[in-house]
Amino acid sequence: MTDDVHAVLAAKRAELEAEIAVLTAPSGDLGGIGFGKRVGEGTALAVERLSQVAAHDRLRALHADVLRAQAKADDGTYGVCDGCGEPIAADRLEALPWATRCITCQARRA
């Protein structure tokens, strides 16, 4: 099971890092929006940027969870809640292999 976890976490981490790279890539090819722009275009762009920032924040948070889960897998505490030290439910780990807190502690943090 440990090998599986490492593989799952490594794959998720690579996936997240690719998504973050896309979001943080220089947006120089947005299609010459700076030229002849009309009122409204800038607003739409700002909204687009905001949703990208939100997506980015979410990806960064998830990425941090995956890194933490990888560290836990390495030091043998994988599957143990960071908050209360109790085992994380197996079905939760199955759904979220990078979960580092049990549902109770996760809810408390949120």
Ligand SMILES: [Zn+2]
């Ligand atoms: Zn807990």
